[in-house]
Amino acid sequence: MMDSSESETLALPGGETRVLWRRSSRARRISLRIEPKGGVVVVTLPPRAGRRAGLALLTAHADWVASHLAALPGAIAFVPGALVPIGGVEQPICHVPGARRGVWLEGGEIRVSGDVAFLPRRVRDFLRAEAKQRLSALVAEKAASLGATVRRVRVRDTRSRWGSCGADGSLAFSWRLVMAPPFVQDYVAAHEVAHLRHMNHGPRFWALVRKLSPHTDAAIAWLREEGTRLIRIG
Numbered sequence: 605m606m607d608s609s610e611s612e613t614l615a616l617p618g619g620e621t622r623v624l625w626r627r628s629s630r631a632r633r634i635s636l637r638i639e640p641k642g643g644v645v646v647v648t649l650p651p652r653a654g655r656r657a658g659l660a661l662l663t664a665h666a667d668w669v670a671s672h673l674a675a676l677p678g679a680i681a682f683v684p685g686a687l688v689p690i691g692g693v694e695q696p697i698c699h700v701p702g703a704r705r706g707v708w709l710e711g712g713e714i715r716v717s718g719d720v721a722f723l724p725r726r727v728r729d730f731l732r733a734e735a736k737q738r739l740s741a742l743v744a745e746k747a748a749s750l751g752a753t754v755r756r757v758r759v760r761d762t763r764s765r766w767g768s769c770g771a772d773g774s775l776a777f778s779w780r781l782v783m784a785p786p787f788v789q790d791y792v793a794a795h796e797v798a799h800l801r802h803m804n805h806g807p808r809f810w811a812l813v814r815k816l817s818p819h820t821d822a823a824i825a826w827l828r829e830e831g832t833r834l835i836r837i838g
């Protein structure tokens with residue numbers, strides 16, 4: 605069976621709710637989860653489960669769904685005037701139509717030239733490039749201190765993890781980390797670099813992470829508290 609998805613807005617006991625129905629050939633049972641980016645509840649149906657059973661589960665967990673959706677931080681789109689953190693410091697997006705300079709940081713603002721229709725994409729491309737630059741520098745410094753070789757550093761739009769380390773020694777990071785404070789970027793870079801030595805999360809791995817990044821515990825706590833906010837931006 606093909607995997608598929610479709611969304612709709614339903615009137616649940618907790619109010620109007622956007623529901624994304626996902627049909628998965630690998631799912632074993634019906635499940636619910638909140639997808640923070642879109643502010644939707646995802647109902648995953650295994651091959652033989654019907655919509656009626658999904659609705660029953662949604663209704664039974666209506667309070668859980670409503671409270672989790674209500675607890676999501678507000679979504680922030682890349683539009684003129686929006687406050688977007690860079691390195692943990694909030695900066696407004698300022699549209700400068702005639703400047704012909706692309707996107708640049710100046711005077712505590714994210715300045716964007718050109719047609720406003722292209723502004724969201726330009727800001728996203730700029731932040732991705734900034735993320736790649738900042739994380740590559742951190743990775744290079746930490747890998748050098750270990751004498752380790754990094755094959756490649758990439759940035760992606762991952763939502764479930766902040767970084768990953770491939771078996772071939774290539775590292776990948778969420779571009780959204782560019783919005784986090786420097787000590788958080790430092791920790792995530794250290795975490796993935798430490799995987800070049802230990803492909804597990806054992807005690808020796810964590811000892812190395814803490815050596816590479818002194819604010820590891822604070823960074824983990826920050827990501828737990830604030831990570832969803834970053835996913836709701838852009």
Ligand SMILES: [Zn+2]
Pocket residue numbers: 795799805
């Ligand atoms: Zn890890």
